[in-house]
Amino acid sequence: MMTNSQIHATARDLFDFIDASPSPWHAVETVTQRLLAHDYIQLDETARWSLTAGGRYFVVRGASIIAFQVGLQDVAQMGLRIIGAHTDSPSLRLKTQPAHASDGLVKLGVEVYGGPILATFTDRDLSLAGYVNLRTETGHRTQLLKFDQPIVRLPNLAIHLNRDVNEQGLKLHKQNELPLIFAMTESGVNPREQFLSYIASALNVEAGSILNYEFNVFDTQNGNFWGANNEFITDSQLDNLASCHAALTALLSASATNSTHVCALFDHEEVGSESHAGASGSFAQDVIQRLFTALNLDAEDYHRALAQSFFISADMAHAYHPNFPNVYEPQHKVMVNAGPVIKTNANQRYSTNAETAARFMLLCESVNVPYQNYIHRTDLGCGSTIGPILASRLGIASVDVGCPMWAMHSLRESAGVLDHSYMIAVMRAAYQS
Numbered sequence: 001m002m003t004n005s006q007i008h009a010t011a012r013d014l015f016d017f018i019d020a021s022p023s024p025w026h027a028v029e030t031v032t033q034r035l036l037a038h039d040y041i042q043l044d045e046t047a048r049w050s051l052t053a054g055g056r057y058f059v060v061r062g063a064s065i066i067a068f069q070v071g072l073q074d075v076a077q078m079g080l081r082i083i084g085a086h087t088d089s090p091s092l093r094l095k096t097q098p099a100h101a102s103d104g105l106v107k108l109g110v111e112v113y114g115g116p117i118l119a120t121f122t123d124r125d126l127s128l129a130g131y132v133n134l135r136t137e138t139g140h141r142t143q144l145l146k147f148d149q150p151i152v153r154l155p156n157l158a159i160h161l162n163r164d165v166n167e168q169g170l171k172l173h174k175q176n177e178l179p180l181i182f183a184m185t186e187s188g189v190n191p192r193e194q195f196l197s198y199i200a201s202a203l204n205v206e207a208g209s210i211l212n213y214e215f216n217v218f219d220t221q222n223g224n225f226w227g228a229n230n231e232f233i234t235d236s237q238l239d240n241l242a243s244c245h246a247a248l249t250a251l252l253s254a255s256a257t258n259s260t261h262v263c264a265l266f267d268h269e270e271v272g273s274e275s276h277a278g279a280s281g282s283f284a285q286d287v288i289q290r291l292f293t294a295l296n297l298d299a300e301d302y303h304r305a306l307a308q309s310f311f312i313s314a315d316m317a318h319a320y321h322p323n324f325p326n327v328y329e330p331q332h333k334v335m336v337n338a339g340p341v342i343k344t345n346a347n348q349r350y351s352t353n354a355e356t357a358a359r360f361m362l363l364c365e366s367v368n369v370p371y372q373n374y375i376h377r378t379d380l381g382c383g384s385t386i387g388p389i390l391a392s393r394l395g396i397a398s399v400d401v402g403c404p405m406w407a408m409h410s411l412r413e414s415a416g417v418l419d420h421s422y423m424i425a426v427m428r429a430a431y432q433s
Contacts, residue, residue, distance in 0.1 A: 002421055002425075006421075007417055007418060007421045008225070008230065008417060010249075010420060010421050010424065011225065011233050011417050011420060011421075013245075013249075014223065014233070014235075014242060014245050014420055015222060015223030015224070015233075015235060017030060017241065017244075017245045018223055018235050018236065018237050018238070018241045018242075018245070019222045019223055019235070021087075021237070021241055022127070022129035022146055022216065022218035022236075022237075023063075023129040023130050023131075023146075023215075023216035023218065024063035024087040024088045024089075024216070024267045025063045025129075025130060025131050025144060025214075026129055026144060026146060027063070027087040027241060027244065027265075028060055028063050028064070028065045028087060028265075029144060031058075031065050031067070031244070031248055031265065032058070032060065032065065034248060034252065035056075035058050035067055035248075035252075038056070038252050039056060040056040040057060040058050040067060041055070041056065041057050041058070042057075042058055042059070042060070043057050043058065043059045045059060045061065045286075048294075049290055049291075049293075049294040050294060051070055051291065051294040051295055052070065053070055053071065053072050053073075054069070054070060054071075054072055054256045055069070055070045056068075056069045056070075057069075057070075059287055061276065061277045061283050062267055062275070062276065062277030063087055063088065063267035063268075063277060064087065064264075064265060064266045064267045064277040064278070064283055065087075065264075065265050066262065066263070066264045066265070066283065066284065066287045067248075067251060067262070067263045068260060068261060068262040068263070068287070068291065069251070069254075069256055069260065069261040070260050070291070070295070071256070071257065071258050071259045071260040071261075072256055072257065072258050073258035073259075075260050075291075075292070075295060075297065075301070075305055076292075076297055076300075076301035076302075076304045076305045076308075077304070077305075077308065078258045078259040078260070078305075078308060079259055079260070079305045079306070079307070079308030079309040079310070080259065080260045080261075080262050080288070080305060080306070080308075080309040080310075080396075081259050081260070081261050081262065081309070081310055081430055081431050081433065082262040082263075082264060082309065082310070082311040082312070082390075082396070083247040083250065083251070083262070083263055083264070083311075083312045083314060083427055083430065083431075084247070084263075084264040084265070084266065084279070084284075084311065084312070084313050084314065084386050084387075084390060085240050085243035085244045085246075085247050085264075085265050085266075085313075085314045085315065085386075086240045086243075086244070086265065086266050086267065086268075086269035086270070086279070086315070086386060087240075087241070087244060087265050087266065087267050088113075088114070088240075088267050088268055088269060088270050088271075089114070089236070089237040089239060089240065089241065089270065090113060090114035090115050090116035090239075090270050090409045091113045091114065091116055091216050091217055091218070092110040092111070092112060092113065092116070092121060092178065092180075092216075092217040093110060093111050093113045093214070093215065093216055093217070094108055094109070094110055094111075094128065094130075094213070094214075094215040094217070095108075095109040095110060095111055096212065097109075097192060098110065098179075098195070099182070099191040099192045099194065099195035099196075100179075100191055100192075101185050101191045102179075104184060104185050105181055105182075105183070105184060105185065106181075106182045106183045106184070106185055106191045106194055106195065107179040107180060107181055107182060108152060108179060108180045108182050108195070109178075109179050110178050110179065110180060110217065112174055112178070113216075113270065113271065114270030114271055114409075115270070115409055116409050116410075116411065117407070117409050117410045117411070118170075118172045118174075118178070119169070119170040119172065120407075120410040120411040120412060121154050121217070121411050122154045122155065122156040122170065122172075123153075123154070123155060123156050124153070124154070124219050124221070124411060124412075125150035125153070125219065125220045125221060126150060126151075126152045126153055126154065126180065126217055126218065126219060126220065127146075127147045127148070127149065127150050127151050127152065127217075127218060127220050128145075128146075128147050128151060128152065128215040128216070128217060128218070129144075129145070129146040129147065129215065129216050129218050130144075130145060130213060130214045130215035130216050131143060131144050131145065131213065131214055132145050132199060132203060132210060132212075132213040133210070133211040133212050133213065134203070134205060134209045134210060134211065135208075135209045135210075135211055140211055143203060145199070145202060145203060145213075145215075147202065148220070149220070150220050151182065151198075152180035152181065152182050152217065153180060153181050154178065154180055154181070155181065156170070180217070182195065183198075193207065196210055199213065218236060218237075219236045219411050219412065221236075221412070222235070223235030223236075225417065226414070230417065231337060231416065231417055231418070232336065232414055232415070232416060232417060233414065233415050233416070233417050233420070234412060234413065234414045234415075235412075235413065236411055236412060236413065237413075238316060238405055238413040238414075238415055239315070239316040239405065239408050239409065239413060240269070240314075240315050240316055242316060242403060242405075242415065242420060243314035243315055243316060243402065243403070243423075244265050245420075246314065246403075246420060246423045246424045246427055247263045247265070247314055247427055248263055248265075249424050249427075250263075250424050250427035250428040250430070250431055251263040251427075251431065253424075253428055254428050254431035254432055255432070257431070257432055257433075259431075259433070260291070260305075261431045262288075264283075264284055264287075264390075266278055266279040266283070266386055269315075269385070269386055273386060273389055279386035279389045279390055279393075280389050280393075284390055284393065284394065285393060285394065288302070288306075288394070289302060292305070306394055306395055306396050309394075309396050309397070310356075310359065310396070310397055310398075310399075310430070310433075311351075311387070311390060311391060311394070311396045311397065311398040311399075312360070312398075312399055312401060312427065312430055313350075313351055313385050313386055313387030313390065313391075313398055313399065313400045313401070314401055314402060314423070314427070315343075315385040315386070315387075315400065315402045316402045316403055316404075316405045316408060316413075316415070317334060317341035317343055317374050317401075317402035317403065317404050317405065318334070318374065318376075318404070318405070318408060319334055319335065319336045319404035319405055319406050319415070319416075320333040320334060320335055320404075321406055327377065327380065328377060329374075329375050329376065329377045329378070331375075332373060332374050332375045334372040334373075334374045334404045335372070335404065336404050336405070336406070336414075336415060336416035336419065337416035337417070337418040337419055338370055338372055338404070338416075338419075339364070339369055339370030339371045339372055339418075339419065339422050340360075340364065340369065340371050340372070340401050340402070340403060340419065340422055340423050340426055341371070341372045341373070341374045341401060341402050341403070341404050342357050342360055342361070342371060342372070342373050342374065342399065342400070342401055343374050343375075343385075343400040343401060343402060344357065344373065344374070344375055344400075345375065345376065345382050347382070348388050349376075349382045349383065349384040349385075349388065350382075350384070350385060350387055350388065350400035351385075351387035351388045351390075351391040351398035351399065351400050352387070352398070352399045352400045352401075355397070356397050356398060356399035357373075357399055359397075359399065360399045360401060360426070363426050363429045363430055363433065364426050366429050367425045367426060367428075367429045369422045369425050369426050370422070372404070385400050387399070387400040401423075403415055403416070403419040403420060403422075403423050404416065404419060
């Protein structure tokens with residue numbers, strides 16, 4: 001196992017990864033740059049593919065990305081080792097025409113993306129990150145944009161005006177009370193033009209060249225350690241960029257083996273995965289089928305390979321919170337810094353079964369990593385993951401796992417420093433198996 005300094009260095013690299021990825025589009029760019037630095041070759045979905053044994057490749061579709069290293073032996077016989085996660089996190093997204101004036105202020109309207117804890121967005125140093133589509137002579141081009149400084153805010157209401165807030169909790173009307181304060185109005189300037197000019201200035205383009213944009217709201221505070229001995233970590237988007245980072249780190253550190261290694265990171269998990277780039281779309285099947293075609297393998301080989309394959313669906317897990325014991329299944333408490341969590345649900349909200357759980361347990365034991373088992377309380381609704389989706393689409397044996405964390409879907413989440421290194425070690429072992 002790694003030393004304490006190595007464990008904390010891995011966590012710092014996680015902070016760098018998350019803080020460079022304030023939107024799913026930026027997350028894909030962060031992953032892309034790391035893949036290129038390790039000699040992975042980007043493939044174009046519109047071009048014919050030429051692959052070789054041991055070759056390293058990746059494909060981008062929207063805010064999803066799939067990277068793979070071709071196995072050294074017959075792919076049909078050796079199968080695939082797939083680890084999947086998702087690039088998106090619950091958040092606020094700007095509406096298509098967000099800017100409007102109100103009482104001398106320019107506010108930006110937002111939609112709720114997924115299921116964030118809305119109260120955690122109040123009184124934070126917020127900013128915007130996403131992409132802008134710009135006119136060109138032949139059509140348009142897309143450019144990523146991230147505002148590093150805080151430019152928007154959602155101020156809380158004073159307790160003197162909301163006396164029951166500590167007893168009733170902060171409740172925000174999604175239409176009326178979520179618009180973000182952006183600026184003072186400028187005399188004689190339309191608020192939409194004021195916002196477009198701000199974007200144009202950041203990109204050093206004319207405002208008239210902006211066709212449209214898609215922006216994610218993010219917290220500008222960087223990740224950090226906490227606890228008396230720096231045993232905990234905190235950042236935005238631990239769910240699920242921590243799993244993306246773990247899967248990517250394991251892929252980049254794993255040497256070529258007889259089996260083919262696949263790291264599949266999907267957008268839109270938080271809203272159901274139903275998109276051309278989501279796990280419910282064709283992306284995974286398209287990439288795997290084209291991999292076989294490029295290697296001159298046929299449909300029979302494709303199905304033979306999937307029968308020999310194993311899929312690890314990685315998404316964060318609910319750590320036991322000692323202040324709220326009644327919301328947990330008492331026989332399945334999972335603790336921070338006690339190892340990866342194997343998630344099971346009888347109604348198939350997770351893809352785990354006893355056989356796939358056993359395979360993951362043995363992987364943990366092979367690298368001396370502890371593991372835990374989680375089941376949701378029977379009287380509470382259980383979330384889901386990309387695990388059941390891809391397992392059913394591909395017909396592949398699958399297990400759902402994750403690192404334990406607190407405050408899932410908060411703008412500021414927490415986890416254990418040990419668990420992230422534990423997860424990377426097990427994922428690396430899965431690729432080497």
